[in-house]
Amino acid sequence: MSKLIYENSFLVGCMRLGAWGAKYNTNEYETFIDECLNNGLSDFDHADIYGDYTTEIEFGEVIKKRPDLKNKVQITTKCGIKHPCDQRAGYTVKAYDSSPEHILESVDNSLSNLGIDQIKVLLLHRPDFLMDVNAIADVFKKLSNSGKVKYFGVSNFSMTQFDLLNQKYPLVTNQIEISLFHLNAFLDGTLDQCQNLKIQPAAWSPLGGGKLWTKSEDVQDKKLHEVLNSMQIKYNCTSSQLLLAWLLKHPSGIIPVLGTSKSARVIESLKAMDINLCKEDWYVMLESARGHEVA
């Protein structure tokens, strides 16, 4: 089995399309999805909790209205966080739950909400402090055998947590926060582990959650803006394309999970693949984000 399961260079993140962001209606979701598909992006990243458990349902309304989309969209979704909100009045405390019962129930909910027959990649959203990896592996086997889920991965797992579960069931990705503003994965061995195992790391908040576009009087932020402005001229591109190209340059094959709710910005992101940042400029960006040169 090939472990390289994402064919595109990007995943389309859905966290900000609904109640946690753009609050799209069905027609707006439909236009967004069509624009992504028309531009070759077919992998969409969800989680059961997005929009307080409403975003999968809203996305699924489009698939129910347009059955032709069912076999075109490929869904990555996550489970394992119990998020107290109006839609889950029974949850009294925010908690992680990787029990077989919770995973099975979440998968059935996601399939039904999204109106699809199979989840391409199911991720455990966060490492459950109390996870029993043997029980998780058994439930993954069951879901694979039933055809409800094709591949399994994790999100926000440390290297050792990844190893622990991967020894029981082969995982295909670790979706972690990686950007010019969040460098842990470069330093803590997570990206080395992905390279070693030949699995694709996915980067959530690849633009730092939009940090670049919030007004800041911070001297360091201003310096970074200056550097990016001059590089935009050199590479004839936008700052978001630079931030994405910076991630794409890494040899582990990072797949950025795009967070924008604007289809025009999704399309703009694709041009990052054509930017070949030279090594010196990669380090210039690193230095200007960190505020100091490497040792």
Ligand SMILES: NC(=O)c1ccc[n+]([C@@H]2O[C@H](COP(=O)([O-])OP(=O)(O)OC[C@H]3O[C@@H](n4cnc5c(N)ncnc54)[C@H](OP(=O)(O)O)[C@@H]3O)[C@@H](O)[C@H]2O)c1
């Ligand atoms: N596994 C996890 O634990 C986890 C955690 C968080 C997120 N995720 C996934 O990762 C995806 C991406 O995360 P993210 O949304 O934080 O990603 P991001 O791409 O770093 O940030 C997206 C934000 O930046 C803004 N933005 C992007 N380009 C812009 C521009 N040119 N000018 C102004 N604002 C701009 C967007 O606003 P507009 O919408 O207006 O463009 C949006 O608010 C999510 O959708 C979700 O699927 C996973």
